[in-house]
Every structure is written in C-alpha cells, then in structure tokens.
Amino acid sequence: MGLGIKKRTIVERLTAESSMNSGGVVRNLADLFNRRIESPSIRRILLAAVDSFSKTGFHAASTRDIARKAKLSPAAVYVHFHSKEELLYTVVTLMSEWVFDQVSAAARERGRPAERLRRVVQVHVASHAAMRTAMFVSNFEFHSLNAAQRKKILRYRDAIEKLFEDCIRAGCEDGSFHAADIGITKVAVVSLCVSVLNWFSPGGRLSPEQVGDYYADLVLSMLRADPT
Amino acid sequence: MGLGIKKRTIVERLTAESSMNSGGVVRNLADLFNRRIESPSIRRILLAAVDSFSKTGFHAASTRDIARKAKLSPAAVYVHFHSKEELLYTVVTLMSEWVFDQVSAAARERGRPAERLRRVVQVHVASHAAMRTAMFVSNFEFHSLNAAQRKKILRYRDAIEKLFEDCIRAGCEDGSFHAADIGITKVAVVSLCVSVLNWFSPGGRLSPEQVGDYYADLVLSMLRADPT
DNA sequence: GTCTATAGAATGATAGAC
DNA sequence: GTCTATCATTCTATAGAC
Numbered sequence: 137m138g139l140g141i142k143k144r145t146i147v148e149r150l151t152a153e154s155s156m157n158s159g160g161v162v163r164n165l166a167d168l169f170n171r172r173i174e175s176p177s178i179r180r181i182l183l184a185a186v187d188s189f190s191k192t193g194f195h196a197a198s199t200r201d202i203a204r205k206a207k208l209s210p211a212a213v214y215v216h217f218h219s220k221e222e223l224l225y226t227v228v229t230l231m232s233e234w235v236f237d238q239v240s241a242a243a244r245e246r247g248r249p250a251e252r253l254r255r256v257v258q259v260h261v262a263s264h265a266a267m268r269t270a271m272f273v274s275n276f277e278f279h280s281l282n283a284a285q286r287k288k289i290l291r292y293r294d295a296i297e298k299l300f301e302d303c304i305r306a307g308c309e310d311g312s313f314h315a316a317d318i319g320i321t322k323v324a325v326v327s328l329c330v331s332v333l334n335w336f337s338p339g340g341r342l343s344p345e346q347v348g349d350y351y352a353d354l355v356l357s358m359l360r361a362d363p364t
Numbered sequence: 365m366g367l368g369i370k371k372r373t374i375v376e377r378l379t380a381e382s383s384m385n386s387g388g389v390v391r392n393l394a395d396l397f398n399r400r401i402e403s404p405s406i407r408r409i410l411l412a413a414v415d416s417f418s419k420t421g422f423h424a425a426s427t428r429d430i431a432r433k434a435k436l437s438p439a440a441v442y443v444h445f446h447s448k449e450e451l452l453y454t455v456v457t458l459m460s461e462w463v464f465d466q467v468s469a470a471a472r473e474r475g476r477p478a479e480r481l482r483r484v485v486q487v488h489v490a491s492h493a494a495m496r497t498a499m500f501v502s503n504f505e506f507h508s509l510n511a512a513q514r515k516k517i518l519r520y521r522d523a524i525e526k527l528f529e530d531c532i533r534a535g536c537e538d539g540s541f542h543a544a545d546i547g548i549t550k551v552a553v554v555s556l557c558v559s560v561l562n563w564f565s566p567g568g569r570l571s572p573e574q575v576g577d578y579y580a581d582l583v584l585s586m587l588r589a590d591p592t
Numbered sequence: 593g594t595c596t597a598t599a600g601a602a603t604g605a606t607a608g609a610c
Numbered sequence: 611g612t613c614t615a616t617c618a619t620t621c622t623a624t625a626g627a628c
Contacts, residue, residue, distance in 0.1 A: 323562075428602090600623090605621080
C-alpha cells in the first residue's frame with residue numbers, strides 16, 4: 137500500500153454540485169467554489185489564484201503572491217496542489233464544467249431552433265459576463281496548461297460548440313435560419329459570445345442577463361432568423 | 365551634450381512606410397518589418413520576439429530564447445532594446461499602426477454605409493487572419509505593457525473602433541441598418557472581427573480574404589442591412 | 593495542515609573586452 | 611555592434627519541525 141500511489145489532485149476530489157448546499161442558481165465565484173470544494177483553505181487558494189492569474193497572467197503570477205492573498209505560507213499551497221500548473225488546471229476545470237452545465241441545461245429545453253439558440257446564446261454570454269474574471273482566466277490562460285490538461289478541457293469546449301451547432305443546423309434544415317457555411321458560422325457565433333469577456337464591466341450600464349439578451353438578438357439577426 | 369539624453373527607442377526611429385521599398389501591399393510579417401526597420405539585426409530580434417511571445421506568452425518567453433532565435437548573444441538584444449518590455453511594445457506598435465492604416469484606407473473610400481462597413485469588416489478580419497501570429501501577440505499580450513504604453517496603443521484601438529462606429533451610425537441614420545444600441549453593437553462587431561484570431565489557421569479551407577468576406581456578410585446580416 | 597528556512601534553477605539586465 | 615562572463619534577483623518547489 138502506498139507504493140506508487142500519487143496524491144490525488146483536487147479535480148479528482150471535487151464535490152458533485154448537487155450534493156452540497158446548492159438549491160438554486162450559483163450566485164458568484166465564491167458560491168460556486170463553496171459548492172464544489174470542502175476545504176476552506178483550498179477555496180481561499182483558488183480564489184487568490186483566479187485573482188492573480190487574471191491580473192498578471194499565469195506565468196507572471198507568483199505562488200508567493202497567491203499564498204499571501206490566501207493568508208497562508210508559500211509552502212502551504214504545495215500541501216494541496218502539486219504545482220502552480222495544477223492550480224490553473226483546477227480553476228479552468230471548475231469553470232469549464234460550470235459553463236458546460238449552464239449551456240447544456242439551456243439546450244435541453246424543447247422549442248423551435250430560434251427559441252433554443254436564443255436561450256443557449258443568452259446563457260452562454262450571461263455566464264461569461266457574470267463570472268468575467270474566472271472565465272477570463274479559463275479562456276486566456278488555457279494555453280499555459282500542458283497537453284494532457286488541454287485535451288481534457290477541450291472536451292468541454294467541443295461539447296459546448298456541438299450544442300451551438302445542433303441549434304444552428306436544425307434552423308438551417310427547417311428553413312428558419314440562413315447560413316452559407318455552418319462550420320464557420322458556428323465558430324463565429326461561439327467566439328462572438330466569448331468575446332464579451334473583452335469589454336464587459338460589472339459596473340456598466342447593462343447586467344450580464346441584459347447583455348445576453350442583446351447578443352441573442354444579434355445572433356438571430358446574423359442567421360437571418362424568421363421573425364417569431 | 366549627452367547628459368540626461370536617453371537612448372532613443374526603436375519605435376521613435378521607425379521608418380515611414382512609404383519611404384522604403386514599399387510599392388504594393390505588405391505580403392507578410394517579414395515584409396512589413398523590412399519596410400519599417402533598417403537594421404537586419406533588429407528585424408531578426410523582432411521576428412524572434414513575435415515567435416516566442418506567441419508560443420509561450422510574454423512573461424514565459426526568455427530573452428535568451430529570443431536572442432538565440434535571432435542568432436545573437438543575450439547581451440546583444442540590450443544594445444537595441446532597453447528591456448524585454450520595449451521589445452513587446454515595439455511589436456504591438458508596429459502591428460497596431462499597420463492594422464489602423466489598413467482599416468483607415470478601407471473606410472476612406474466612398475459609398476453607401478453597407479458598402480463601407482463591408483470593406484471595413486473585410487479588411488479588418490483579413491488583416492488579423494493574414495498576420496495571425498503577430499496580431500495574436502498584439503492583442504493578447506497587450507496587458508503586459510505598462511500604463512503609458514497601453515495608453516498610446518489604445519489611441520489606435522479607439523480610432524479603429526471609431527471607424528466602425530461611423531459606418532454603423534450612418535447606416536442607422538439613413539435607415540439601411542437596424543441596431544437598438546450602437547455602442548454595444550460596435551464593440552460586439554469589433555470583438556467578433558478580432559476573435560478570428562482564436563480559430564483561423566493558415567492551412568485551412570479558407571484564405572484570409574475569404575474569411576473576411578464571410579464575416580462581412582455575417583455583420584451586415586447582424587445589422588439587418590437592406591439587400592443591395 | 594501549517595509553519596520557517598532554503599535548495600536549486602532560471603531570468604532580466606549589465607560590465608567590459610574587442 | 612557583438613561577444614563572454616556574471617551579477618543580483620526572483621521563482622517554484624522541498625525539507626523538516628511542530
């Protein structure tokens with residue numbers, strides 16, 4: 137026993153969303169981490185990591201800084217995480233799973249293609265805007281993960297793209313949408329939604345939900361959807 | 365003489381585009397650098413910097429690596445640049461100026477709002493796709509610049525946004541476009557164009573110009589432009 | 593699980609010869 | 611302008627006490 141047994145990663149010990157103090161929508165990042173991570177120290181480390189990574193980028197962020205923000209010594213971080221890279225991987229996994237769950241739930245509800253695509257775009261954009269800082273890290277520090285980690289995260293991204301594609305394809309087939317090239321249109325729509333990260337500000341004129349609604353209008357126009 | 369005189373930066377010694385071996389469109393990154401930088405060593409350093417910054421990000425890229433790619437010793441880099449940061453600033457300045465010139469020329473040509481916006485979107489997207497690697501650095505390592513540098517680069521970005529806004533506003537005023545909120549629509553359109561950096565591949569099915577055309581169609585649909 | 597102390601490696605930048 | 615050699619700093623990660 138013990139020989140060759142590596143310490144398990146945090147990602148492997150994440151709590152299933154439903155089993156904790158859930159009931160209702162996730163209100164913010166701290167709330168999301170509360171639901172999925174039991175240890176308060178680990179939660180503090182992850183919140184500090186999101187803050188540092190978002191402000192300076194992964195490579196410029198130091199584990200000393202993260203430890204200080206989490207009110208721990210630099211060494212304490214390594215009791216919970218094997219490496220700085222695993223810190224990033226944990227953040228990106230948590231956020232990718234969460235966004236996938238949100239969009240997936242929106243896509244499951246029935247309706248005409250225009251109604252379904254509207255919900256998918258609205259939820260995707262609103263999720264990115266509401267969790268702007270952490271989603272920023274999840275998207276723009278993705279390339280700092282190693283190949284195996286990127287591969288796992290790409291499964292979530294691909295699944296989300298597939299949900300968009302299914303809606304777009306259904307609309308093109310029943311004649312309610314018009315797109316010359318579904319593949320390019322799909323990546324354009326998804327990247328448009330993600331690009332809300334580049335300008336959204338929590339103190340701004342519009343709430344995440346309002347921005348989501350506006351983007352849904354833009355996307356339906358883009359597909360020249362029949363007026364409903 | 366000499367007291368308090370700081371070495372001039374490369375950006376301050378850039379050659380005006382027209383005065384060198386120009387005549388015709390810029391073909392690629394090496395061509396662009398040839399037109400604006402006289403010293404072959406500095407050109408090699410900048411090409412190496414673009415390569416390193418794009419592969420690992422600014423902070424993870426080492427000056428040793430950049431020097432090696434440029435076939436120089438680590439110390440030689442500092443004969444031409446004060447710091448690693450100035451290397452990045454030079455790259456971002458060159459690319460921001462170039463894109464502004466491209467879009468600006470497209471916006472100067474006369475025409476109805478739909479024709480002008482089509483050209484602006486087409487050129488903006490095609491420029492980003494054609495110079496993907498360097499534009500990637502220019503956009504996604506922008507936050508590693510210092511405050512003064514960011515401020516200077518923002519002048520180009522703001523000017524480009526203004527060109528988009530003018531086209532959109534003109535179309536809304538003559539009734540050929542429909543947008544509920546010009547401000548949000550503008551940032552959505554510009555960030556859609558930039559987001560081509562996230563998926564475009566030089567070896568792919570479509571050329572930069574073809575992607576530009578497709579995006580122009582998408583944007584005009586988005587604005588529910590009258591069929592021309 | 594948390595701490596203090598530090599090992600070990602890499603980095604940005606400089607000094608000074610040619 | 612380019613080189614070799616190196617300084618001074620910073621960083622990730624670990625050792626070992628409690």
